[in-house]
Every structure is written in structure tokens, then in C-alpha cells.
Amino acid sequence: MTTPSDDAAEPVPVRVVLPADPVLGHPVQEVVARLWRRRQTETGWLYLVGLPSYRDREDGGVEAAEYRVWVRAPDQVWPVDGVDYDQVTTERLEPSPQSAVREVLGERRPSGWVVAKVREGRGPARGVLHAPDCQEAPQGAPLLDVESALNVAENPGTRLCTLCGCAQELTPLLSGFDHIGDSPGS
Known part of the structure; x- marks a missing residue:
């Protein structure tokens, strides 16, 4: 429990929803409290209310006294009409620094694969499997997960794109990893 003199900033009114207590038979209640501070966290906003x-x-x-507690917004806290909350002390999360991996490798490509259908004359339909961000990939094509992409790749009429790395990613999964330890010509 604290007193208003603990903070130099002037608090502003805010509505706080108090949870129901079925054991004691108390319904959900809403009270007007005083908002002292806001804090942004990884999981959302917390408000220090009195x-x-x-x-x-x-x-x-x-x-009379005041009990200060951190509550989650917007689940437990709502604004009061006509109140300006710009003056409330607000602690924002600093943007997280990029990891060394992302800095070296760049942004991750979107996961999954897409098929570009190719018709060559009268034969069966053929296709080319691409990463979704490949410049040769069709726009708006449905995204395939690994299992679906491998099923499509096993079709003799499907080619794996080497431009975007699809061939390098999926070929070991199609042919297995047994050949990795083999020496050439064995």
C-alpha cells in the first residue's frame, strides 16, 4: 500500500474491473481508480492503478487509503470518457536488437513451398517447386508444408527450382541422408 506522495506525476482516473468471487458471492465489479503509470511488456500492457x-x-x-497494483490492459482496465492519458508516465519496450544470426544470414524466408504449374504441349501437367519468396514463384499460390512438398516433388513431372534453393533443401529429404557419408565412386 502506498500514498499519493510516492509519485511526482498526477494520476488520472481509469475504470478497473474487479474479478468476481463466486465463493463469497461477489459479482464482477467496476470501480474508478487512479492510473499512475503504464508499462509495455513482451506480453502486452500493464497499468499501475491505485x-x-x-x-x-x-x-x-x-x-481512506490507496492500494496500488499492476493490472493487465485491456482485460482489467478501461479508459474514462473525456480523460487525456497522454500525460501518464509510460515505459515502452525498447526494440530488441537483431540477433547475430539474423544479422549475418539476413531475414528468414517464409516457410513452405509453392508449385508453379507448367503445361508443355499435350503431355501431362508439369510443375516447378519453389520457395514462396522465389522470384519465379507464382503469386497467391497455396503454401505447401514439408510433407505435401515432398509428395509433389516425388512426381516425375515436377522439377525443383535451383534458383531459390528448393532443390538443395528438399533433395536430401527425398533421397535420404545415407549418401552423405559415401565417398565418390563407392
Whole structure:
């Protein structure tokens, strides 16, 4: 429990939803509290609110007090109409630095594969399997997962694109990894 003098900033009103307590038979309640601070976290926003409370005085009396607690927004906190929240102390997350891996390798390509259908004369339909960000990949084609891409790749009429690396990624999965340890000509 704290007192308003703990913070130099002036709090602003905010609506706080108090949870129901089925054991005691208390329904969900909404109270107007005082918003002291906002903090952005990896999982969303937290608001430090001061809820109205009471405390015992040493002389046996009771006095008004404030109980401060962090609550999750927007689940437990709503704005009060007409209140300007721009003046509330706000702690924003700093953008996370890029990992060394991403810095060296660049952005990851989108996962999955797409098929470009190719018709050559009267024969059966043929296709070329691409990574979705390949410049030769058809726009708007459905994305295939690994298993579906391998099924398509096993079709004799399908070619694997070497431009985007599809062939390098899927060929070991199609032919197995047994050949990796083999010496040439064995």
C-alpha cells in the first residue's frame, strides 16, 4: 500500500474491473481508480492503478487509503470518457536488437513451398517447386508444408527450382541422408 506522495506525476482516473468471487458471492465489479503509470511488456500492457481502500490508524480509527497494483490492459482496465492519458508516465519496450544470426544470414524466408504449374504441349501437367519468396514463384499460390512438398516433388513431372534453393533443401529429404557419408565412386 502506498500514498499519493510516492509519485511526482498526477494520476488520472481509469475504470478497473474487479474479478468476481463466486465463493463469497461477489459479482464482477467496476470501480474508478487512479492510473499512475503504464508499462509495455513482451506480453502486452500493464497499468499501475491505485484502488480506493481503507487502513487502520494507530488511534483505532479508519482512514481512506490507496492500494496500488499492476493490472493487465485491456482485460482489467478501461479508459474514462473525456480523460487525456497522454500525460501518464509510460515505459515502452525498447526494440530488441537483431540477433547475430539474423544479422549475418539476413531475414528468414517464409516457410513452405509453392508449385508453379507448367503445361508443355499435350503431355501431362508439369510443375516447378519453389520457395514462396522465389522470384519465379507464382503469386497467391497455396503454401505447401514439408510433407505435401515432398509428395509433389516425388512426381516425375515436377522439377525443383535451383534458383531459390528448393532443390538443395528438399533433395536430401527425398533421397535420404545415407549418401552423405559415401565417398565418390563407392
